[in-house]
Amino acid sequence: MVGVLSLTGDGAETEVKPEAIAALGQMLRGRLLTAGDAEYGDARQIWNGMIDRSPSLIGRCIDTADVMHCVQFAREHGLLVSVKGGGHNVAGKAVCDGAFMIDLSLMNRVRVDQRGPTARAQGGAKWIDFDRETQAFGLATTGGTLSDTGIAGLTLGGGFGWLGGRYGMSCDNLVSADVVLADGRVVVAADDENPDLFWALRGGGGNFGVVTSFEYRLHPVSLVLGGGVFHPLSEATNVLRFYGEFSADVPDELVTMGVLLHTPEGFPVAAIGACYNGPIDAGEKVLDPVRRFGSPLDDQLQPLPYGILQTIFDPAFPPGARYYWKAHLMGSVPQEAVEIMAEYYQRVPSPGTAVLFQQAGNAANRVPPEATAFSHRNARYDLVILSGWTDPADDDRNIAWTRELWDALAPYSLGAIYVNSVVDDDEATVKTAYRDDTYRRLSELKAKYDPTNFFRLNPNIRPATG
Numbered sequence: 001m002v003g004v005l006s007l008t009g010d011g012a013e014t015e016v017k018p019e020a021i022a023a024l025g026q027m028l029r030g031r032l033l034t035a036g037d038a039e040y041g042d043a044r045q046i047w048n049g050m051i052d053r054s055p056s057l058i059g060r061c062i063d064t065a066d067v068m069h070c071v072q073f074a075r076e077h078g079l080l081v082s083v084k085g086g087g088h089n090v091a092g093k094a095v096c097d098g099a100f101m102i103d104l105s106l107m108n109r110v111r112v113d114q115r116g117p118t119a120r121a122q123g124g125a126k127w128i129d130f131d132r133e134t135q136a137f138g139l140a141t142t143g144g145t146l147s148d149t150g151i152a153g154l155t156l157g158g159g160f161g162w163l164g165g166r167y168g169m170s171c172d173n174l175v176s177a178d179v180v181l182a183d184g185r186v187v188v189a190a191d192d193e194n195p196d197l198f199w200a201l202r203g204g205g206g207n208f209g210v211v212t213s214f215e216y217r218l219h220p221v222s223l224v225l226g227g228g229v230f231h232p233l234s235e236a237t238n239v240l241r242f243y244g245e246f247s248a249d250v251p252d253e254l255v256t257m258g259v260l261l262h263t264p265e266g267f268p269v270a271a272i273g274a275c276y277n278g279p280i281d282a283g284e285k286v287l288d289p290v291r292r293f294g295s296p297l298d299d300q301l302q303p304l305p306y307g308i309l310q311t312i313f314d315p316a317f318p319p320g321a322r323y324y325w326k327a328h329l330m331g332s333v334p335q336e337a338v339e340i341m342a343e344y345y346q347r348v349p350s351p352g353t354a355v356l357f358q359q360a361g362n363a364a365n366r367v368p369p370e371a372t373a374f375s376h377r378n379a380r381y382d383l384v385i386l387s388g389w390t391d392p393a394d395d396d397r398n399i400a401w402t403r404e405l406w407d408a409l410a411p412y413s414l415g416a417i418y419v420n421s422v423v424d425d426d427e428a429t430v431k432t433a434y435r436d437d438t439y440r441r442l443s444e445l446k447a448k449y450d451p452t453n454f455f456r457l458n459p460n461i462r463p464a465t466g
């Protein structure tokens with residue numbers, strides 16, 4: 001083992017001596033990696049291929065004790081720390097040049113307890129791990145809309161998903177969490193134990209500690225009526241206008257998406273995606289207007305296991321491509337916004353790009369804003385511009401198009417951003433991810449649980465002073 005140069009929390013360089021690295025390596029049941037190790041290249045990679053960063057050290061943890069050792073080590077040496085869960089965040093905060101990465105990606109075990117029913121999942125699990133295990137029992141909880149996303153980042157930011165209409169957001173289904181705090185202690189956060197921390201974890205992102213285990217409430221979910229109905233892009237304005245009217249008043253069982261994208265064969269289309277989580281015949285009736293609207297190119301709405309629905313959009317967003325995105329939380333689908341989206345998508349620089357309205361779901365909207373740190377409960381949709389391409393030479397063009405469209409749509413937004421969509425994380429932008437009262441409370445709790453801002457590589461909540 002050789003020594004490494006590493007960044008400290010305030011950005012200075014410090015040398016971590018070989019003896020210290022060897023001692024930590026011996027304490028971990030997982031592996032401690034430096035740039036010379038074979039596994040290092042894989043471990044530093046995340047979903048967004050634009051992010052090419054080299055941590056000084058990577059602690060590949062396999063249990064809570066490993067995470068505690070890594071946090072204590074980083075504290076003792078004053079190191080800057082990043083935390084990797086599923087590694088799916090577009091901004092790429094999971095990895096940072098010169099920092100110590102605490103990597104939970106090997107901590108992906110999930111255990112169902114049928115008595116609740118509940119499931120406990122380790123902090124590095126992805127939704128594919130979670131759904132695979134829970135679906136075997138005919139159970140599920142709200143998780144995103146792809147299988148490759150990490151449960152940790154998604155839940156800690158809130159969590160929009162197909163089941164949000166009946167069960168609320170992912171964070172609304174969290175029962176408890178085991179958290180390694182900045183001082184190295186492990187605590188439980190739940191309604192009846194550290195309730196302030198539990199409130200902060202449900203929307204406050206990775207600001208409060210490393211969550212090594214999430215306990216979720218489960219619901220019986222097996223077959224859903226899901227998939228999409230596809231129209232030519234020339235119909236984009238009509239389709240999205242219809243989508244806005246249709247989705248404004250849906251039963252709890254239904255969550256929808258209105259999206260402009262390219263098919264795997266490269267055709268630009270306007271599509272309506274849906275998941276009806278209830279009796280299939282009732283879903284057929286509810287979704288009949290979607291099937292009958294206009295002259296679809298293809299109707300792929302069908303009964304299918306929820307776990308399969310969670311994987312069908314994966315091919316549209318392959319890991320390793322280059323990604324950039326911007327988003328707005330919206331209260332409705334305004335006609336003007338639809339026209340702007342349709343006009344911009346005609347000249348989208350890359351077929352790997354999708355622009356979409358993701359519906360929050362009725363139950364998600366019914367939760368009182370002060371109940372969790374995800375407080376934008378009036379947001380009916382997350383409008384996401386998810387740009388994807390492969391050639392680095394196209395970076396500027398795609399990023400510029402994304403920002404321009406985002407600016408053009410700003411007048412129709414609630415003036416708020418979903419924290420998991422924050423890419424430019426200056427303090428002003430981060431504040432738009434929270435209501436003022438929520439940010440103030442989070443900032444006070446940050447001062448209580450992480451006064452030195454040890455966990456700062458995230459959309460950062462500054463500890464309150466004085």
Ligand SMILES: Cc1cc2nc3c(=O)[nH]c(=O)nc-3n(C[C@H](O)[C@H](O)[C@H](O)COP(=O)(O)OP(=O)(O)OC[C@H]3O[C@@H](n4cnc5c(N)ncnc54)[C@H](O)[C@@H]3O)c2cc1C
Nearest residue numbers: 085086087088089123144145150152153154159160206211
């Ligand atoms: C294509 C795509 C589709 C998406 N779809 C949805 C969707 O349907 N619904 C939705 O709500 N969101 C969606 N998202 C956003 C997603 O919620 C975020 O990207 C989320 O941060 C991913 O979590 P992760 O654990 O994979 O991320 P990572 O990149 O591993 O982590 C992101 C941040 O979370 C924190 N973190 C990660 N693990 C832990 C942990 N164990 N303890 C404490 N902090 C931790 C860290 O601060 C880290 O920087 C999507 C993103 C993409 C790119």
